Amino acid sequence: MPFGAVITVLAIFIGLPWVILHYVTKWKQAPKITEEDERLLDDMQLLARRLEDRLITVERIISADNPDWKPGLTAQSQYDTDRIVERPIDRSFERRN
Numbered sequence: 001m002p003f004g005a006v007i008t009v010l011a012i013f014i015g016l017p018w019v020i021l022h023y024v025t026k027w028k029q030a031p032k033i034t035e036e037d038e039r040l041l042d043d044m045q046l047l048a049r050r051l052e053d054r055l056i057t058v059e060r061i062i063s064a065d066n067p068d069w070k071p072g073l074t075a076q077s078q079y080d081t082d083r084i085v086e087r088p089i090d091r092s093f094e095r096r097n
Contacts, residue, residue, distance in 0.1 A: 033041075063069055
């Protein structure tokens with residue numbers, strides 16, 4: 001059996017499973033999120049939602065007082081940002097300076 005074939009067989013049947021099992025073990029030993037961390041993340045998400053609601057309310061008040069003022073991206077809901085109409089692409093070769 002040629003030397004290259006032996007190396008190939010060893011790489012497939014020994015090297016590949018060793019690499020896979022090594023990284024599976026590393027993945028299982030990775031630190032997990034604790035219940036306290038999960039509660040903290042939930043609290044921060046709730047706070048972020050409340051702050052976003054307040055900001056949207058302030059922007060609505062400002063836009064009602066000043067018709068020339070346009071609210072920023074925070075006035076759009078997450079569903080509106082998914083449906084933003086794409087602008088047409090200018091495919092002309094004219095240079096604009």
